[in-house]
Amino acid sequence: MPSDPTPGRHVAYPALSPAAQALAARCESHVNELARHMARDAFERLPGYSDLPADVKDVEVAATVRTGLRLFLRRVQDPQGRAGDYSLFRERAAQRAEEGMPLHTLLRSHSTAVYVLWQALRDEATDEEAGALIELVDFLLRSHEAVIGAVAETYLVEQATLSAERREHHRSLVRGLLDGSMSPQRAFEELGLEGPCLVVHLHLPREEGPATTSVADRRLVRRVQAVVDRSLGTDSVSLLGVDGGHVVVPQQADDRDGIRTCEELRTSLKQLCGNGVRLAAVAAATAQDVPAAARTAVEIVRIARACGRPPGFHLMHDVLLEYHLSRHDESSDRIAALLDPIEDRPDLIDTLRVHLEHRHDRRSTARHLGLHPNTVDNRLARISELTGLDTGSARGNALALAALLLRGNAPG
Incomplete structure (x- = not known):
């Protein structure tokens, strides 16, 4: 079953002898019989094949086999490849991927078809046609390699596409659940x-x-x-x-x-x-x-x-008070604006945040920031001077904390 594994690219094989062509021609009358045998009997030993509906076996599978057999016999007479010869094989490979048939089962079906065709050629050949039979088997095996390549490539591309679609559908479901855009x-x-x-x-x-x-x-x-x-x-x-x-x-x-x-x-x-x-x-x-x-x-x-x-x-x-303070209402903008005078001073913002987290402990704040305690004192004094917040009072600290939370100041 030689063919063109890449669309637009022709594959040619050496011409076969008249004896090989004559042997192949005698098998043409057996195409329908061979197709039925493969679809109903030969493929039954493949995993999962028996689960396929009868009409799929008798119509779809049998039609694909007939196409492959006739393609092979046509190529024996005229080895020049033509674009599109593999279109049905690719279409079936994509269907099998969508249906969930394992790739190994699909590839084994093609190998089984090659073996059944070999048996038919062998049974048809006479003792005098041993050389012609060898020619046909060589031709069959070389062309089978191209078939397997095209089928596997199409299957894997389709499987990857389907997998990406399933992942995106899953993500859209989770996204819709989380943001409430879906029921x-x-x-x-x-x-x-x-x-x-x-x-x-x-x-x-x-x-x-x-x-x-x-x-x-x-x-x-x-x-x-x-x-x-x-x-x-x-x-x-x-x-x-x-x-x-x-x-x-x-x-x-x-x-x-x-x-x-x-x-x-x-x-x-x-x-x-x-x-x-x-x-x-x-x-x-x-x-x-x-x-x-x-x-x-x-x-x-x-x-x-x-x-x-x-x-x-x-x-x-853990953040119960802070959570409450960070809720927005009519006073939120005014509280957040208290830190506007130091918004371009990340050193002061960081010092204020760490100082609040470390329970106003200047030494602990200094250790965390890698500073001298006096530097922390100087920075806190500068914050009070620029913002008017008294970082030494409970009220001042509560306002500073609320302003930080409302502004969303967070470490990078």
Whole structure:
């Protein structure tokens, strides 16, 4: 079954002897019989073939076999290849990929067809045609290599396309569930979720330095996804990127707040991404609660970062006051504007944030920033001078904290 494995490119084979052509011509009357034998009997030993509907075997498979047999016999008479000879084989390979037939089963069907054709040629040949038979077998095996190449290439391309479509559909379902743009119940059902769940937000550190390539980013996301799958199991669904993302996982009766789940996941992610990994988990009793839980989890991580809390697993309880202070209302803009005088001084912003996180301990703040305590004092005094905030009073510190949270100042 020689053919053109690459569209637009012709494949030619040496002319066969008149004796070989005559032997092949005598087999033309057996094409329909051979096709039925292959479709109904010879292929039955292939894994999964017996599960195909009878009409697929008798019509589709048999037609493909007939095309292959006639193509081979035509090429024996005229070895010049023509573009398009493999179009039916490619079409069938794409169909089998879409139906989920394993590639090895598809390729074995072509090899089985070659063997059955060899048997037919052998049975038809006389003792005097041994040389002609050898010619035909050589021609058959060389052309079979091209067939297998075209079929495998088409199958793998189609499989990759289908896999990409499934991944994108999965991502769109998770995205629609998280942002509420899709019916939560429908998304739950299509994703195979049920019952109460935890919505986990991941924040992954980005290394300083030259920008990473898209290839490196995709590799990182795949590796993070593998860690999530191993840690949380196949019941979880996720939407991840290079900065992190979300994971929705069934809630466990003995871990309703997700502490154990997230600590185990963070331990695994630390080995891949370093110590800067942050997580927050919020329970969602129903599918309808997932979008709000996702937003809350993002806010918990954002606030923990803005307050300078060390990386790790964050609960709402850890940032309860800060969460409350960061809610927007009619006073928010005025509070956030208190830090406008130092918005172009990241050194002062960082000092203020670390000072608040370290409970106003100047020495602890200095150690964290690598400064002398007197430098911290000077910076705090400068902040008070420029903003009017008294960082030595409870009220001043509360206003400074609220301003930081409302402005979203967070370490890079």
